[in-house]
Amino acid sequence: MLGHLLRHADTKIVLLILDGLGGIRNDEFPETALEAAKTPHLDELAANGLCGRSLPISLGITPGSGPAHFALFGYDPLAPENDIGRGALEVTGVGFELLESDVAIRGNFATMDGDGVLTDRRAGRIPHEEGVRISGKLDDAIHEIDGIEVIVMPVREYRFGVVLRGKGLSPEVEETDPQLTGVKPLPPVPRVPEAQRTARIIEEFISRANEVLADEQKANTVLMRGISSKPLIQPFSERFGLKAAAIASYPLYRGVAGLCGMKLVETGFSVKEEFDTLRSIYNEGFDFFFIHIKKTDSYGEDGNIEGKIKVIEEVDANLPMITELRPDVLMVTGDHSTPCALKSHSWHPVPFLIHSTSCGKDDSTAFNERECDRGGLGVFDATSIMELALANAGKLKKHGA
Amino acid sequence: MLGHLLRHADTKIVLLILDGLGGIRNDEFPETALEAAKTPHLDELAANGLCGRSLPISLGITPGSGPAHFALFGYDPLAPENDIGRGALEVTGVGFELLESDVAIRGNFATMDGDGVLTDRRAGRIPHEEGVRISGKLDDAIHEIDGIEVIVMPVREYRFGVVLRGKGLSPEVEETDPQLTGVKPLPPVPRVPEAQRTARIIEEFISRANEVLADEQKANTVLMRGISSKPLIQPFSERFGLKAAAIASYPLYRGVAGLCGMKLVETGFSVKEEFDTLRSIYNEGFDFFFIHIKKTDSYGEDGNIEGKIKVIEEVDANLPMITELRPDVLMVTGDHSTPCALKSHSWHPVPFLIHSTSCGKDDSTAFNERECDRGGLGVFDATSIMELALANAGKLKKHGA
Numbered sequence: 001m002l003g004h005l006l007r008h009a010d011t012k013i014v015l016l017i018l019d020g021l022g023g024i025r026n027d028e029f030p031e032t033a034l035e036a037a038k039t040p041h042l043d044e045l046a047a048n049g050l051c052g053r054s055l056p057i058s059l060g061i062t063p064g065s066g067p068a069h070f071a072l073f074g075y076d077p078l079a080p081e082n083d084i085g086r087g088a089l090e091v092t093g094v095g096f097e098l099l100e101s102d103v104a105i106r107g108n109f110a111t112m113d114g115d116g117v118l119t120d121r122r123a124g125r126i127p128h129e130e131g132v133r134i135s136g137k138l139d140d141a142i143h144e145i146d147g148i149e150v151i152v153m154p155v156r157e158y159r160f161g162v163v164l165r166g167k168g169l170s171p172e173v174e175e176t177d178p179q180l181t182g183v184k185p186l187p188p189v190p191r192v193p194e195a196q197r198t199a200r201i202i203e204e205f206i207s208r209a210n211e212v213l214a215d216e217q218k219a220n221t222v223l224m225r226g227i228s229s230k231p232l233i234q235p236f237s238e239r240f241g242l243k244a245a246a247i248a249s250y251p252l253y254r255g256v257a258g259l260c261g262m263k264l265v266e267t268g269f270s271v272k273e274e275f276d277t278l279r280s281i282y283n284e285g286f287d288f289f290f291i292h293i294k295k296t297d298s299y300g301e302d303g304n305i306e307g308k309i310k311v312i313e314e315v316d317a318n319l320p321m322i323t324e325l326r327p328d329v330l331m332v333t334g335d336h337s338t339p340c341a342l343k344s345h346s347w348h349p350v351p352f353l354i355h356s357t358s359c360g361k362d363d364s365t366a367f368n369e370r371e372c373d374r375g376g377l378g379v380f381d382a383t384s385i386m387e388l389a390l391a392n393a394g395k396l397k398k399h400g401a
Numbered sequence: 402m403l404g405h406l407l408r409h410a411d412t413k414i415v416l417l418i419l420d421g422l423g424g425i426r427n428d429e430f431p432e433t434a435l436e437a438a439k440t441p442h443l444d445e446l447a448a449n450g451l452c453g454r455s456l457p458i459s460l461g462i463t464p465g466s467g468p469a470h471f472a473l474f475g476y477d478p479l480a481p482e483n484d485i486g487r488g489a490l491e492v493t494g495v496g497f498e499l500l501e502s503d504v505a506i507r508g509n510f511a512t513m514d515g516d517g518v519l520t521d522r523r524a525g526r527i528p529h530e531e532g533v534r535i536s537g538k539l540d541d542a543i544h545e546i547d548g549i550e551v552i553v554m555p556v557r558e559y560r561f562g563v564v565l566r567g568k569g570l571s572p573e574v575e576e577t578d579p580q581l582t583g584v585k586p587l588p589p590v591p592r593v594p595e596a597q598r599t600a601r602i603i604e605e606f607i608s609r610a611n612e613v614l615a616d617e618q619k620a621n622t623v624l625m626r627g628i629s630s631k632p633l634i635q636p637f638s639e640r641f642g643l644k645a646a647a648i649a650s651y652p653l654y655r656g657v658a659g660l661c662g663m664k665l666v667e668t669g670f671s672v673k674e675e676f677d678t679l680r681s682i683y684n685e686g687f688d689f690f691f692i693h694i695k696k697t698d699s700y701g702e703d704g705n706i707e708g709k710i711k712v713i714e715e716v717d718a719n720l721p722m723i724t725e726l727r728p729d730v731l732m733v734t735g736d737h738s739t740p741c742a743l744k745s746h747s748w749h750p751v752p753f754l755i756h757s758t759s760c761g762k763d764d765s766t767a768f769n770e771r772e773c774d775r776g777g778l779g780v781f782d783a784t785s786i787m788e789l790a791l792a793n794a795g796k797l798k799k800h801g802a
Contacts, residue, residue: 005462358743360425362774376750376770378780380460387461391748398746399458400465400484 002387002396006241009394011328013242014278014289015385017072018315019065019253020297021334022350023308023369029341033296033308034351035368041319042332042367045355051364052377053349054385056336062347065297068335069256073290074240074386075233084259085171085228091161092258093251094153098230103169103198105162106155106226108177109134109219110185116221118181122158123219134219135160141212145201155251158219162205169229170195173202177223185223202227235261236288240386241395243285247277248292257290271314275321282325288389289327297345300338308340329356329392331385332367349379356392403788403797407642410795412729414643415679415690416786418473419716420466420654421698422735423751424709424770430742434701434709435752436769442720443733443768446756452765453778454750455786457737463748466698469736470657474691475641475787476634485660486572486629492562494656495554496665499631504570504599506563507556507627509578510535510620511586517622519582523559524620535620536561542613546602556652559620563606570630571596574603578624586624603628636662637689641787642796644686648678649693658691672715676722683726689790690728698746701739709741730757730793732786733768750780757793 023032056063056071057078066084067077075082087104098104109131111120126134132154139152148166155161172195176185188206190199202224209222236244238261246257249269258264263286267277274291282289293315299307322330337348351372353364362376390396424433457464457472458479467485468478476483488505499505510532512521527535533555540553549567556562573596577586589607591600603625610623637645639662647658650670659665664687668678675692683690694716700708723731734753737746752773754765763777791797 357427358425358747360427360740360742360749363771374775376454376774377460378454378750380780384460387459388748389461391461391463396461396463398463398465400468400478 005397005399007395007397011393012287013329013389013393014322014327016291016332018293018296018334020300020338022337022348024339024341024348026341032369033305034312037309037312039316039367041316046353046367047365048361049353049355050359050362050377051353051372051375053372053379054333054352054382055349055379056382060347062345063336065252066256071382072335072385073260074383081232084231086226087228088230089255090155090251091163093255094155095264100230103164103171103229105224107160107162108223109158110221110223111218112221116184121181126158126218128157131157138209138212142208145204148201169198171227171229173199173227175225177225188224231259233259237261242288244288245281245286246290247274250294253292271318275318297338300340301343303340303343305340329389359392406798406800408796408798412794413688414730414790414794415723415728417692417733419694419697419735421701421737421739423738423749425740425742425749427742433770434706434713436771438710438713440717440768442717447754447768448766449762450754450756451760451763451778452754452773452776454773454780455734455753455783456750456780457783461748463746464737466653467657472783473736473786474661475784482632485632487627488629489631490656491556491652492564493659494652495556501631504565504572504630506625508561508563509624510559511622511624512619513622517585522582527559527619529558532558539610539613543609546605549602570599572628572630574600574628576626578626589625632660634660638662643689645689646682646687647691648675651695654693672719676719698739701741702744704741704744706741730790732790755789760793
């Protein structure tokens, strides 16, 4: 779409995402976390740049993390081809490179009783090391079913991934997770005739997994979810002419970034570790950096405003690690709002700031909801963010004579 | 599109465009030209009307003048059918009425050496009178090629227009301008088989033009650009039910207005002359007037803020010439921003004001970027301007019961 307007410029763009950043004020919360937090560095950027409110999908529509990130990355979050199955997301997120003919499944380790009735859908939230051990056990025991290669990999804690590799597979199979305990798992039902063989393979996988896991105390069965194939997403390099790196520690965000063709860089979990990673790769040939901070969302979901404030202040305190690199364009926003007042994702437009030599200034003097409401960008679609970034980086030609 | 909502009202709309009006603030330019200019008349309109920021295409996309004006006039600036060839624009701009079967070409007079190598793509920027003389010489010498009528007309200075008129022509021919000197012009290459004959005619035109111009010192050859045909644009009268007049002195803007079906009125170049033209035709049966002031853009491109301020103040000083006519709707904006800080067109939303008896007031007290940022219209698509105008002029019915 932008193809004919793209031009090369030797400039770098940093997109810093504080997950679930936006908040709302009400009687219980007279200030949002971002308003209450002490953020001198972000405020300085806001005072010297442009602010506004980014709308992930549209007023009233609350996005999940996947669609919200697709919107940030300039892809239509409502387009069917961008409705990515969780299986494909999770295995991409742990660095697995899917083929177009693969079927990817997100698995839960779970607990069942002697009658095959589910007693815990997350196997008592076994620790990550247990998940690694048990998925290794499955991967060692099951290599192939009906001529189809089977690959099992750990994701996080009780979550693992399965990839079926071979010809003639279809992702059109229903999940086996009944979403409640006290009942047996559902059978993997094919939605279309072409998926009958895939459904049988998944059934056989579950049956063999039950045998392999029979001696486990907690993780003695599996639930198969998000059965999906690799989406056809135009890579970032082609869509925007950018060589992009993703610095994110959680699999889902790594998954979305990976599906968009970003290089997934290894990083630690803390703000400082992520910013350190940025510094270490800043001159390694990339011209776009996506940095994802997760904890703002987690605290928002918990309604823990002190926790959310603390993460924001931690980001602000470490921000000079980014600004010292003098990126040509620095944008700070969230993928969606997660107001402590609501303890959940919400539809509210997200505080947004952009800082570059060509963006100009508006009258906003700090980075928070109140100031962004009077920013020069108004309320705008998150899908414009990449165009804005490219324009400010001098990477877009004028449209028309 | 609006057709079923249109209704007649005996009211008049004035759309005053200051080309490239918008600016940005930065350390070097702590105020934009519009903020710095003394504009008591515009400020009074803003205080008694509504302000906002008009977005020519979308955040991040910098428009050329053609697409920017199509957006102002309510046509989708990205629609392929509105991507007008420069040839069609320029000949329409000098008042030529194209037929749908015509092919229009924008020509440059240029200088070549004895070996046919280009030494100046603009023939030393010969003055307008020279361009008129030389295009007259060509028009006198070349009437017809291979059964196709050839019409040559002056445009401005070194630019001229050629229209090929006859059956079986195609605009799908590559330009001959190599965009640099020290090389020979390119041949007119057909992009599709149906354009082979047109390409041969253009080749023959160039060859005969070279003979006719052999005795010229500077303009001894021609470059053929923007080879195009008349676009199929729904006329303003049909689209909006308006009888529209265009008061613009530059060919490109006259061209866009002409292609939208506006009457191109003869006018002088100065602000006062243009406003005088408005007064002289105000009661001649028109109900929409487009007035185009060019110099704000030119000074923006030069980074000359004093010049830009002066033009804005000149417009303001003469504004009573318009307001005394008491138009039912008066709108003032630009087609795009041309910040002195950037010396080029930019993507930034453009200050906008509307004044009518039914528009109401917001809290803006002056007409400039800062006040428009807090205006009641927010940041909105320029393609809404015509609907806004019609509504405020009482020319739109309610949609639905």
